[in-house]
Amino acid sequence: MAEITDPFVRFQNVQKSYDGETLVVKNLQLDIAKGEFLTLLGPSGSGKTTCLMMLAGFESPTHGEIMLDGHPIHNVPPHKRGIGMVFQNYALFPHMTVTENVGYPLKVRGIGRNEMARRVDRALTMVELGHLGGRRPAQLSGGQQQRVALARALVFEPALVLLDEPLGALDKNLREQMQYELKHIHATLGVTMVYVTHDQTEALTMSDRIAVFDDGIIQQLDEPSTLYEEPSNAFVAQFIGENNRLLGTVESVDGTDCIVQTDNGDPIRALNVRTTGPGGRTLMSLRPERISINPNPGSMPNILPAEVLEVIYVGDHIRSRMSVCGRDDFIVKVPNWAGHVHLRRGEKVEIGWFASDCRALDA
CATH class of the missing domain: 3.40.50.300 (P-loop containing nucleotide triphosphate hydrolases)
Incomplete structure (x- = not known):
């Protein structure tokens, strides 16, 4: 403070x-x-x-x-x-x-x-x-x-x-x-x-x-x-605004980042904010608007397969619920503008995000 x-x-x-x-x-x-x-x-x-x-x-x-x-x-x-x-x-x-x-x-x-x-x-x-x-x-x-x-x-x-x-x-x-x-x-x-x-x-x-x-x-x-x-x-991550939560175990720490093995086996690179180090449990926080759909290969450290489960038109953005890392409550927000991505229920896509946008916190 x-x-x-x-x-x-x-x-x-x-x-x-x-x-x-x-x-x-x-x-x-x-x-x-x-x-x-x-x-x-x-x-x-x-x-x-x-x-x-x-x-x-x-x-x-x-x-x-x-x-x-x-x-x-x-x-x-x-x-x-x-x-x-x-x-x-x-x-x-x-x-x-x-x-x-x-x-x-x-x-x-x-x-x-x-x-x-x-x-x-x-x-x-x-x-x-x-x-x-x-x-x-x-x-x-x-x-x-x-x-x-x-x-x-x-x-x-x-x-x-x-x-x-x-x-x-x-x-x-x-x-x-x-x-x-x-x-x-x-x-x-x-x-x-x-x-x-x-x-x-x-x-x-x-x-x-x-x-x-x-x-x-x-x-x-x-x-x-x-x-x-x-x-x-x-607590703050969950209480302020909407975020996706992924649980996992810290495999290694690399400078300001860490590698986290999610509970379904997917490795994720995240910003090491508040973990107990290798072997410790962590909750990763990721804002829905920081996620890209079908990014270019190699452009982001985290690129994972996803399935579109639900698409909701909200006016200024498209809100999509996806199945990611074994979770069916993963939310992605896409801006609603002339070049926005058109998503369909049941579609298989890839999603990606930067390590700096994924915060590894206390479990």
């Missing part, structure tokens, strides 16, 4: 247990830079939401310390931490208008009427809802309610905004639209955002960095492109 000098948020040896025995978060060390958009990504029960709740003040660490702008916050109640919060269920007051909902954080802080009106107007303009200030939440769509919740979190100009699965209740198109709008608002305001989700696409689309959680531990913390292209272990 890259070191951040003078972090805005710091989790230092943080642990959390609800029953005194099982640790939901284990010795968390995490620094977040000022102005960063950091996403906590992982499956249910991985500890990501618990970390957010501890930062917000709704949960207390069992051990360790959380620092905000250089100061410990374990004795600071949630409403005095100056943190904006956006939830999946929006948590809007149904009896208040949009303007009253957005202005509520300013009202409890004793902001004057004129200044309150100015800030509310600015916040609603930012989320493109300036014309709906007089409506109540029940008169708004789900996407509009989400924008109101975001405006309310931003209206008092917090230095830190926490977002807990805020787009989970929206339909696909609206969710994608809100992803780009959140990214734009973050870039415009420069506010630090910590975002929790289990949606890989959301994380890859919006984040400066992503912390992938599993079993209360950060498995990898990196920029989206690094996380996708260079997963450091088998």
Whole structure:
């Protein structure tokens, strides 16, 4: 994990247990830079939401310390931490208008009427809802309610905004639209955002960095492109994006590469990322879009026979399920353009890939 000098948020040896025995978060060390958009990504029960709740003040660490702008916050109640919060269920007051909902954080802080009106107007303009200030939440769509919740979190100009699965209740198109709008608002305001989700696409689309959680531990913390292209272990490779998995035994190690004997006997040259050396078991990870169909002989170190089992038209690409190395769940993606390969069910082909695209990881 890259070191951040003078972090805005710091989790230092943080642990959390609800029953005194099982640790939901284990010795968390995490620094977040000022102005960063950091996403906590992982499956249910991985500890990501618990970390957010501890930062917000709704949960207390069992051990360790959380620092905000250089100061410990374990004795600071949630409403005095100056943190904006956006939830999946929006948590809007149904009896208040949009303007009253957005202005509520300013009202409890004793902001004057004129200044309150100015800030509310600015916040609603930012989320493109300036014309709906007089409506109540029940008169708004789900996407509009989400924008109101975001405006309310931003209206008092917090230095830190926490977002807990805020787009989970929206339909696909609206969710994608809100992803780009959140990214734009973050870039415009420069506010630090910590975002929790289990949606890989959301994380890859919006984040400066992503912390992938599993079993209360950060498995990898990196920029989206690094996380996708260079997963450091088998869990991250399987959780981020789609990949083909091939199990085998390491025969030899040759510099940065290794030769792996797959379980059905095919030798494969792969990038030696995280194996225990010759004789050790490994899981190889290979992205479907990195595979070539019928490559020129000798052009790639790995060229194997395959049988096309299924062909699916997906619009921008053709998705094919093949039988490869004794597995019937091997996926190949071919771009859909004028010169794309036409595949037919039952067809015998050869597929190939470079060693650098096939990562030999922990088994």
